[in-house]
Amino acid sequence: MKIITAEPTGLCFGVRRAVAALEDALKKYGRVYSLGAPIHNPQETKRLERLGLAVVDAPSLVPKNAAAFVRAHGVSPEVLSALAERSINITDGTCPFVKNAQEKAKALSQDGYIVIILGDVSHPEVRGIMGCVSGEVHVLSGAAEIPESFRGKRCGILSQTTQRVEDFSALAAGFISIAPEVKVYNTICRATLERQRSVCRLAGEADGIVILGGKDSANTKKLAEIGGSSGVPTLWIEHAGELERSWVLGKRTIGIAAGGSTPDWLMKELIQKLKMM
Ligand code: SF4
Structure with a gap:
């Protein structure tokens, strides 16, 4: 055979980088609280837990003055502020490609576009990107979900970094056929x-x-x-x-x-x- x-x-660049930053933080602080599993891999999470990692679901569960880790998926600005307000030492492992998607979403929203994200609305990366948008934002899982209500609107489109290019192209094409102004950022990494x-x-x-x-x-x-x-x-x-x-x-x-x-x-x-x- x-x-x-x-x-x-x-391991992609972003996750490798985030895990390295987490390992450094564990050496420095001993105990580090990660907002959600630091990596979508249960075996690797267990290994990191043996080094002192504690996984929590919400910023409020990180003790004051403790050390927290933001994984490669990133978090919304609101979550970062909640941590900073409680003097928590933050190791930010947000992947630069995710940061880019967050910045693009913010800029589109500030420029008056309705922001449309191709992705899974329950995924933490998407929640983080949504949190950067000050105006209207929608998450669609494909071109078939484009509603008539977008007709005639200014639409800004980007993608969760892990989506398929074919699905993103189809979504962008769908918007081009109904909206007078469409701005597309390809944020698939x-x-x-x-x-x-x-x-x-x-x-x-x-x-x-x-x-x-x-x-x-x-x-x-x-x-x-x-x-x-x-x-x-x-x-x-x-x-x-x-x-x-x-x-x-x-x-x-x-x-x-x-x-x-x-x-x-x-x-x-x-x-x-x-x-x-
Ligand atoms: S955006 Fe790409 S490089 Fe960054 S963590 Fe996700 S898959 Fe990895």
Whole structure:
């Protein structure tokens, strides 16, 4: 059996940078409170918890004067102010690409555009971007959701960083057909795009694809969707322990790819397990 690893794959620049900043903060403060899991990967979160990380759901749960960590998804300005007001030492791991989307959303809103975000309204990154908008803001999951009420309005469009380019293009085209003025910022990050393309390439070479990454990771989910829609049997697992011999049997070439929040050590474990099979 041949194993092909997607290129590029695994930890993206933003998450790698954020985890490094968190590890530095843990060394400095001992105890650091993260607003939500610092990375969409339960195995990596557990490793960081062993180093002193505490995951909390709200800024109010971070004790006064303690150390807090903002993950790569970013948070709204309101959350940052709530932390600063209580003299909390903030390590800001917001990915620069997410910061860019936040700034674009703010600027569109200040310039009088209705802000439309392609994405998942429940995703923390999207909530953070929405929090930067002072006027009207909507989150759509695709072109099919564009309502008639946008007809004739000035619309500013951007995307959650992990969305598919095809979906974003379709959304922008949909708005162009109904609105007199449309401003589009492509805020999909290259790391996401490159990982998506690498899975498309795998599909041309492998007769089975394994996607490795957390089940709550939006970018990993997209990779699994791309693999699945290629017609090549695609398996999405969080760690090597979930890989069954029966799935691998009969396949001559296995392609493997990891989401942008999957640490290198999990990928190494998977490769080792496949080699043993
Ligand atoms: S996927 Fe892109 S935007 Fe998100 S953290 Fe990684 S580099 Fe940043």
